[in-house]
Amino acid sequence: MKDKLEEINSIAGVMDSVLVNKNGSIVSSQKSPYLTKGILESIGREVMQLDTTIKYTGEDIKGFDLLYDYGRVIVQKGNDFYLIVLCKSSVDTSLLRLTLNVVLKDLNEKKDPKGHFGIKMFNRT
Amino acid sequence: MANILNGTLSQMNLSEILKLLISGSKTGRLELSKDEKKGDIYLKDGAILYAKWNNKSGVDALYELMTWMNGDFNFVPDASINNLTGDMFDMGIQNIDEWSRVISEEWSSIRKIIPTTDVVFKITANKTPKEVNLKAEEWKVLANINGAKSVEEIAQCIGLSEFDTSRIICRLCKEGLIEETEKPKPMSNEIVNGNFFPLLEEALTKFMGPMASIIVDEKTKMLKYERNAFPKSKLAKLIEHISNEISDESKRVSFQQSMLGVIKNI
Numbered sequence: 001m002k003d004k005l006e007e008i009n010s011i012a013g014v015m016d017s018v019l020v021n022k023n024g025s026i027v028s029s030q031k032s033p034y035l036t037k038g039i040l041e042s043i044g045r046e047v048m049q050l051d052t053t054i055k056y057t058g059e060d061i062k063g064f065d066l067l068y069d070y071g072r073v074i075v076q077k078g079n080d081f082y083l084i085v086l087c088k089s090s091v092d093t094s095l096l097r098l099t100l101n102v103v104l105k106d107l108n109e110k111k112d113p114k115g116h117f118g119i120k121m122f123n124r125t
Numbered sequence: 126m127a128n129i130l131n132g133t134l135s136q137m138n139l140s141e142i143l144k145l146l147i148s149g150s151k152t153g154r155l156e157l158s159k160d161e162k163k164g165d166i167y168l169k170d171g172a173i174l175y176a177k178w179n180n181k182s183g184v185d186a187l188y189e190l191m192t193w194m195n196g197d198f199n200f201v202p203d204a205s206i207n208n209l210t211g212d213m214f215d216m217g218i219q220n221i222d223e224w225s226r227v228i229s230e231e232w233s234s235i236r237k238i239i240p241t242t243d244v245v246f247k248i249t250a251n252k253t254p255k256e257v258n259l260k261a262e263e264w265k266v267l268a269n270i271n272g273a274k275s276v277e278e279i280a281q282c283i284g285l286s287e288f289d290t291s292r293i294i295c296r297l298c299k300e301g302l303i304e305e306t307e308k309p310k311p312m313s314n315e316i317v318n319g320n321f322f323p324l325l326e327e328a329l330t331k332f333m334g335p336m337a338s339i340i341v342d343e344k345t346k347m348l349k350y351e352r353n354a355f356p357k358s359k360l361a362k363l364i365e366h367i368s369n370e371i372s373d374e375s376k377r378v379s380f381q382q383s384m385l386g387v388i389k390n391i
Contacts (some may be wrong), residue, residue, distance in 0.1 A: 091281045095361035095388075097320040098368075102382045105375075 001028045001110070004103045011099060013091030015071070018084050020044035021033050028079060035086070047075050057102075076100050079108050131202035134159075134278050135347060139191055140225040141200060147171045147219055154204035158369075159196030164191065167206045172217025175209050183214065191221075191228050192288035195347065197369060205306075235291045238298050238305075239276055242287050243349045246294060247272035247306040255299045268291045272306050317355050317391060332371050340370050360388050 001019065005028060016035055019028040024045035047125065051098040054061060058075065063076040067089075074085045083098065083104060130142070139157070143166070146155065150171035152184055157164040157178075164178035164186065176187035218224075259267065262285065271280045280290035297303045320342065329337035344366045345352055348359055355363070364384045369379040 065284075092358070092361055093281060094365040098361055098365060098381045098385055101378050102385060105378045105382075 001107070003005075004106060005045060007098055008085055008096075011087075011091065011096055014096065015086045015088065017086070018044065018064070018085060020082050021045065022048065022080055024048035036049045043073065043084060044082070047068075047073075047084055048081070051077070051082070074100070076104050078104055081107070083107070131198060134193055134198060137198075139193060139198070140221055142200075143173065143221050146200065147221070148389045149175070151200070151202065152204075153200055153202040156199045156201060157190055157193065158198075160194055162196075163328070164190045167204065167209065169206060169217065172219050173214060173221070174206055174217050175213050177209070187218075187224070188228070189286055189288070191224055192232070192286065194232075194287075231292070232288075235288075238295045239291050241349060242277040242280070242291065243275050245272060245275050245306055246270050246298070246303045249301055249304050255301075257302060262289070263293050263297065266290060267297055267302065270294075270297070270303050280390060292358050294339055315357050317357055317360060319353075321353050321355075321360075321387070322389060324387050325364075325384065328380060328387070332376050332380050340367055358389060360391070 005017045005019065008014055013085070013092070018026055018040045020029075020041075021027050024041070026041055026044060050064070051061075054064075061077070066073040071086065071088050072091070074087065076083045076085075083100065085100070086095065086117070130145075131282070134157075144151075148171070150167050151170075153167075155168065162179070166173060166187065167175040170385040174182065176190060178186040178189050181189060209266070227282075248267075254260055262283075265283045266279060266285070269282055269283055274282070276291055276294055277287060280287045283290070285293075294303070298305075312327070321381065326337050326341055329341065333340060342352075345355065347366065348363060350356065350359065364381065368377050368381050368384075371380055
């Protein structure tokens with residue numbers, strides 16, 4: 001799993017990527033020179049709450065892209081997890097999206113011995 | 126439910142599609158997508174009842190969608206209009222000529238200054254512009270003008286639509302703050318070598334058959350480049366545009382995976 005995050009982090013402009021479960025807890029992350037575990041957990045919880053709020057409106061989206069003055073947070077939803085990528089505005093979004101699609105497919109298909117992750121394909125709506 | 130109408134907006138623009146659906150008294154959902162952006166327009170018996178894009182609905186969303194010059198569309202007949210949130214068009218819109226006219230006039234005025242969204246602007250060096258007041262969004266655009274980023278890239282960076290970004294750039298240009306500059310030419314080592322396109326066609330043929338070559342040409346031209354001078358920095362974008370032509374999700378990701386491997390080795 002770490003190698004998948006490493007693949008994402010190797011893209012120019014990506015600051016960090018983290019995998020959180022549907023409770024907002026970190027499942028896997030790279031050792032980031034920028035962000036502490038506490039900050040990543042806080043981002044994970046925010047993402048989970050945002051997704052829950054969106055679901056209340058009757059929408060079910062496959063991810064979101066949050067733009068800030070100093071960068072962006074791109075979130076892709078897996079079966080039982082969120083893949084969160086923190087990056088600079090200058091990131092090649094096409095390359096990032098292609099990589100995330102491939103990584104997400106791999107993660108969704110990955111069988112976790114503890115059964116924490118789903119093994120179904122990620123459904124695009 | 127079978128899809129009866131789909132394609133790309135570069136082949137048929139949105140106002141033409143809507144006119145077709147309105148004249149045929151169609152009911153259903155017109156799905157529009159461009160990169161990762163998605164929008165929906167709902168019709169009932171040939172009248173537009175609802176439009177949605179991003180967090181906008183109603184007039185704002187329809188106006189925004191009408192400005193799209195490229196992207197994909199797909200009509201899903203008989204889609205339900207129940208459970209929609211946001212502004213509905215109470216009377217239904219059946220005449221979109223006025224909308225098309227206003228947008229087309231705005232676009233043609235923009236096109237005089239920005240012929241394509243691939244154009245690059247720089248801050249004016251020699252002229253001294255008069256005092257200008259800028260809104261927050263205009264300042265964001267101006268802060269991104271650096272003589273290297275194209276209009277499209279700026280729109281992507283700040284999360285505005287190409288139409289709104291173009292409109293702001295036009296104003297900044299008219300105020301004398303910025304001017305068009307030559308797009309930096311890619312160095313020879315930044316151009317993909319001759320092996321790339323045959324590899325791309327070979328990979329795409331597995332998923333799209335003999336149409337592969339035509340699709341590659343169409344998407345390359347859409348990005349305003351030629352095969353023999355295609356910059357490496359735009360490869361991912363090209364792959365993304367091409368892969369959107371593969372409707373099967375699993376096959377699309379397989380194609381993306383194989384091409385990511387190729388990009389990394391270039």
